[in-house]
Amino acid sequence: MRVIGVTHPLGAPVADFHIEHGANPRVTMFDHGFVPVRPLAASLSDGDIAFTWLVREVSIADPRPIERHTVYVSSATETPVRHQRIGAYAIVMSDRGILGTVNSEHTPAPGIWALPGGGVHPGESPAEAIHREIFEETGQEVVINRVLTLESEHWVGRSVTGLLEDFHALRVVYGATCTTPSDPVVQEVGGSTGGASWVPLRSWRKLHWTNSSRGLLAQYARKLSRPV
Secondary structure (H helix, E strand, C coil), X not given: CEEEXXXXXXXXXXXXXXXXXXXXXHHHHXXXXXXXXEEEEEEEECCEEEEEEEEEECCCCCCCCCCCCEECCCCCCCCCEEEEEEEEEEEEEECCEEEEEEECCCCCCCCCEECCXXXXXXXXXXHHHHHHHHHHHHCCCCEEEEEEEEEEEEEEEECCCCCEEEEEEEEEEEEEECCCXXXXXXXXXXXXXXXXXXXXXXXXHHCCECHHHHHHHHHHHHHHHCCC
């Protein structure tokens, strides 16, 4: 995955790099001398996903972002298998609330709520991926409004198959709207989604969400619920 920094929406790149395994793109951007201001786009270019940030130069008051690496499982006899996964996710709003999914028993966290989304397939743009994932997981059609952020999470732990992985998750996150909400129905039965529902905006904090989903909702849900 490529990350591009521009100081003007129509300007030439001032930073352009591929995200190395385990690297936080905000830290890498900082080390290039720039701080992300806001995301501009996430696209597919020559088979590679490119995420573009509007950036500004690092100032003396800017602290270097913290790189976090969590070890959930360690082993003296196994070498973790490296895996970097690019995913697309969305906070989807409608007059029925926030679109949420429930992890199935085929995931490491069954019964936990999560934002709709999943892995980007080869040759697929993040926007194409989120439309596909939302329909597979909920049966809903949405309109993407904007790119919200690029998340990076790095850990060592076991997959659902028992494989010890050095896992690096990169998540392109969108804000989206569903203008014709219906009762969500999981289309891809037997996958990672066990259920889906519209959650009233005032009630989402009462549910048990994944850490990533809860953090994103805390940051963006109220803003996205306001009329444009």
